[in-house]
Amino acid sequence: MRAVLDPELAGVFAHEAVGHASEGDLVKEGSSILKGKIDEQIGSPLLTIVDDPSLPEFGFCPVDDEGTETKRTGIIQKGILKSYLHSKETLASVGFGDAGHCRGMPGVEPIVRMSNTFIENGDSSYDEIISECRSGILLKGSRGGQVDPGRGMFQFNAEFGYIIEDGECTTMVRDVSLSGEILQTLHTISLIGDDLALHPGYCGKGGQTVPVTDGSPHLLLDKAVVGGCDID
Numbered sequence: 001m002r003a004v005l006d007p008e009l010a011g012v013f014a015h016e017a018v019g020h021a022s023e024g025d026l027v028k029e030g031s032s033i034l035k036g037k038i039d040e041q042i043g044s045p046l047l048t049i050v051d052d053p054s055l056p057e058f059g060f061c062p063v064d065d066e067g068t069e070t071k072r073t074g075i076i077q078k079g080i081l082k083s084y085l086h087s088k089e090t091l092a093s094v095g096f097g098d099a100g101h102c103r104g105m106p107g108v109e110p111i112v113r114m115s116n117t118f119i120e121n122g123d124s125s126y127d128e129i130i131s132e133c134r135s136g137i138l139l140k141g142s143r144g145g146q147v148d149p150g151r152g153m154f155q156f157n158a159e160f161g162y163i164i165e166d167g168e169c170t171t172m173v174r175d176v177s178l179s180g181e182i183l184q185t186l187h188t189i190s191l192i193g194d195d196l197a198l199h200p201g202y203c204g205k206g207g208q209t210v211p212v213t214d215g216s217p218h219l220l221l222d223k224a225v226v227g228g229c230d231i232d
Contacts, residue, residue, distance in 0.1 A: 001223075001224060002164075002220065002221065002223070003138075004129055004130060004137070004164065004219065004220050005139050005216070006131050006218060007193075007196065007199075007216050007218060008142050009156060010119060010217070011043070011214035012095040012142045012214060013154070013178075013194055013216070014119050014214055015212065016145070016154065016215035017149075017154045018076065018117075018131070018158075018186075018211075019049075019051065019075070019117040020147065020149045020205075021126055021149040021152070021182065022034055022083070022115070023032050023069065023085050023112045024084045024085055024087065024112050026112075026149055026150075027052055027094050028090050028093050028094050031149070032150060033149060033150065033152030033183060034081060034149075034150050038083075038084075039081065040073050040080065040081055040083070041080055042065070042079065042080070042183055043076060043079040043189065044076050044184070045079045046186070046190075047072065047078070047186060047189055047192065048077050048078060048119070049056065049074075049075045049118070049120070050072055050073060050074050050117065050118060050120060051072075051073050051085055051117045052072040052116045052118075053070035053115035053116065054072060054134045055116045056061065057116045057215075058201070059115035059200075059212040060102060064087075064099075064143065065102050065103050066087060066098045066100045066110065068100040069099065070100040070101070072204060073100075073126060076186075077227075079186070082096075083095055083096060083097035083098065085114065086099045086100075086112060087102035087110070087112050088096060090112055093164065093188060097190050098197045101113060101114070101115070101231075105208045111153070111206050111208065113212075114212055115212060115213070116151070116212070116214075116215075117200060117212065117213070118212040118216055119215070119217065119219070120192050120195070120196070121192070121196045122191065122192025122194060123192070124193050124218075124220075125194060125195075126147070128131050128216055129218050129220045130164060130167060130168070130169065133166060133204050133220055134139050134171045135163065135166070136165060137163055137173070137176070138169055139158040139161045139178055140158060140161060140162075140172060140175060140184070142159065143210065144156070145157050152181050152182045153181060154178075154180065154182055154185075155177060155196065156179070157175075157176075157177045158176045158177065158178065159174075160173065160174045160176070161174075172229065175228045176227065176228035177207070177228055178224060180225045185221065188223045189220070189221060190220050190221070190222045191220035191221055192218075192220075193218035193219070194203060194217060196217045197215055197216070197217070199226050206207050
């Protein structure tokens with residue numbers, strides 16, 4: 001079925017499904033579906049995903065914990081995988097990207113982390129996306145989920161949704177989820193909104209928690225696996 005993701009859920013997808021898979025330590029360990037895919041078309045040509053520690057948002061980090069000045073890193077550009085996120089050690093081992101993504105809690109050895117990770121704006125308005133969907137579902141909010149970056153699988157729970165019929169939102173539904181394969185889902189993105197919204201939060205990895213931001217505009221997926229509703 002076709003699905004529209006709101007900026008909160010799409011931002012979680014960008015962070016959890018793509019951001020973690022782009023972390024250099026996971027790539028080095030062979031625990032990322034993105035290993036060996038630099039310069040490959042892994043998603044829609046409309047899609048650009050960046051991680052920008054220099055952006056003054058909740059994940060702001062002008063200098064990482066190895067003393068590297070940070071800068072914007074384009075992970076995916078027009079659907080092509082261009083960069084991983086790195087510490088100095090993983091950059092030397094894996095290559096393809098920039099150091100400046102090494103963060104840690106006080107007194108703990110820093111590891112490769114995201115900062116402000118988001119999908120860049122596209123050209124479509126919210127109304128255009130809903131109208132183009134025609135028949136499907138709008139998924140809103142996030143209630144957690146799980147990702148396996150090595151196998152490339154994900155499952156996220158939305159807070160609620162609306163059935164889309166004849167290009168209009170109708171019945172509200174709850175207990176709905178989105179699941180599938182990361183790379184397959186990236187290829188199904190057919191429209192990207194012009195309404196980027198960022199959401200602050202905390203990310204846990206390796207027993208450490210750091211402040212981050214994720215975000216996205218609305219996305220239209222031409223083919224999605226949605227559980228918890230009866231629409232085909």
